[in-house]
Amino acid sequence: MRTALRKSIGPLSAVLVAVTAWLGLFVTPADKDQGDYVRLVYIHPAMAWVALYVAFGMAAVCSLLYLWKRTRSLRFDRLAAAAVEVGVVFTILTLITGSIWGRPTWGVWWTWDARLTSTAVLAVLFLGYLALRRVPAEAHVRARRSAVFALLAAVNVPIIHFSVIWWQTLHQGATVLNPNLSPTIHGIMAWTLLLSFIAFTLLFAWMVTVRYEIETLREDDHDADLAVAIAARKAEGAQP
Amino acid sequence: MSEAPQAATTDGTTPVVASAPAVPTRRLGRPKVRLALVGLVIVAAVGFLLIKGLGSSLDYFKTVDQALATKQSIGTSTFRLEGMVKAGTVTRTSTGASFEVAQGGRSIPVENHGSPPQLFKGGMPVIVVGHFRSSSSSVFESSEIMVKHTSSYIEKNPKRVKASDGSVN
Numbered sequence: 001m002r003t004a005l006r007k008s009i010g011p012l013s014a015v016l017v018a019v020t021a022w023l024g025l026f027v028t029p030a031d032k033d034q035g036d037y038v039r040l041v042y043i044h045p046a047m048a049w050v051a052l053y054v055a056f057g058m059a060a061v062c063s064l065l066y067l068w069k070r071t072r073s074l075r076f077d078r079l080a081a082a083a084v085e086v087g088v089v090f091t092i093l094t095l096i097t098g099s100i101w102g103r104p105t106w107g108v109w110w111t112w113d114a115r116l117t118s119t120a121v122l123a124v125l126f127l128g129y130l131a132l133r134r135v136p137a138e139a140h141v142r143a144r145r146s147a148v149f150a151l152l153a154a155v156n157v158p159i160i161h162f163s164v165i166w167w168q169t170l171h172q173g174a175t176v177l178n179p180n181l182s183p184t185i186h187g188i189m190a191w192t193l194l195l196s197f198i199a200f201t202l203l204f205a206w207m208v209t210v211r212y213e214i215e216t217l218r219e220d221d222h223d224a225d226l227a228v229a230i231a232a233r234k235a236e237g238a239q240p
Numbered sequence: 241m242s243e244a245p246q247a248a249t250t251d252g253t254t255p256v257v258a259s260a261p262a263v264p265t266r267r268l269g270r271p272k273v274r275l276a277l278v279g280l281v282i283v284a285a286v287g288f289l290l291i292k293g294l295g296s297s298l299d300y301f302k303t304v305d306q307a308l309a310t311k312q313s314i315g316t317s318t319f320r321l322e323g324m325v326k327a328g329t330v331t332r333t334s335t336g337a338s339f340e341v342a343q344g345g346r347s348i349p350v351e352n353h354g355s356p357p358q359l360f361k362g363g364m365p366v367i368v369v370g371h372f373r374s375s376s377s378s379v380f381e382s383s384e385i386m387v388k389h390t391s392s393y394i395e396k397n398p399k400r401v402k403a404s405d406g407s408v409n
Contacts, residue, residue, distance in 0.1 A: 029395040029396055030395075030396040031393050031394060031395070031396060032394045032395065032396045033359060033364070033389055033390075033394075034359065034389060034393075035396070038393055041393060104357070104358050104359070105357070105358075105359050105387060105389050106357065106386045106387055106388070106389070107356070107357025107358075107359075107360070107384070107385055107386050107387055108384070108386055111386065113300050114300065117289055117290075120289050121286055121289050121290070124282070124285045124286055124289060125282070125286065128278070128281070128282035128285070128286075131278045131281070131282070132275075132278050132282075134274075134278075135271055135274045135275045135278055136270070136271045136274070137271055137275075145275075167300065168299070168300040168301050168322070169300060170300070170367060170386055170388055172388070172389060172390055172391035173391045174391060175391045175392070175393065178391070184390075184391055184392035184393070185392070185393040187395070189393055189395070
């Protein structure tokens, strides 16, 4: 059952992304101001959602679970690392798709407003987390360092979310999760937007699962190597 | 992997074993240096982004009211001005476009150098980057227009339907 679920998540996310692309490109209407550029709304916000809330949320929760003594396990450390690694991909895609959307609609590829700047900070923090993990250290030392760093960096998440409310920005406010919680998108456009969120979240889940499995195999391999090496040294010690 | 125990039993590995304890002690300082380096790079990168970005982005633009209220202190320094393009005031000039940016009842005439972005038209909220021509002039000379589209997405032709032959009216 668990294997079936794990194996189906990849194809399912691929199908949902394909359906999103079809709806977004061919079925949904053009926008009255933006014309066809509006079709980027079925990619860009979903990627930002995954990067910001799903990836960083998962990294923060797993880090917390690792730091909490009763649930301390290197599995959570590995899960947090996998989430961040995939999260980096989505953060950079968010910046790229946003830039592509910004050029024709705003007129600029980039501007230093609070939303864009705080998202760039997120990308740097994600990369910093991964760099920190490359520093050689004993597994639990590295896990503790990484977990503390992830939790400190998580402060940036609410800053990014509320940046369009707290400060003046060129970036528009939220369409769905706005302060009034009244979506300013309707009909097929809204449903396609919702589908894009589900599709990219599943894609993220699949990528994290695969990444986690690879990391587990590598650790097992490392442990096996270590066991062989220890056995070899012991064998030497037994020799006169 | 399978070679390790075999190799260890031969005499050839003795120097390796002898040097093994020396490796960790020699490397003891390195992880700390790398940790410090990583920390330094992260702090520098985030610091650069915060100074470069948030320094100006928290006060990202001035509204028409704010610009008019602080016009004396602004002088001819460059800033971002936000407002709605007044419908019917847009005219193309040889160097770009001229129009009025309004907020409430007040407006500022803008002379833009360079062609406006595709979405630019009367009735759209914009941010123009530039400065007042002189401390006594009310004309704002801009070099860049950014269209500030809203978070609402509205169907272009809601009444449009496809005919049975596939044509669109």
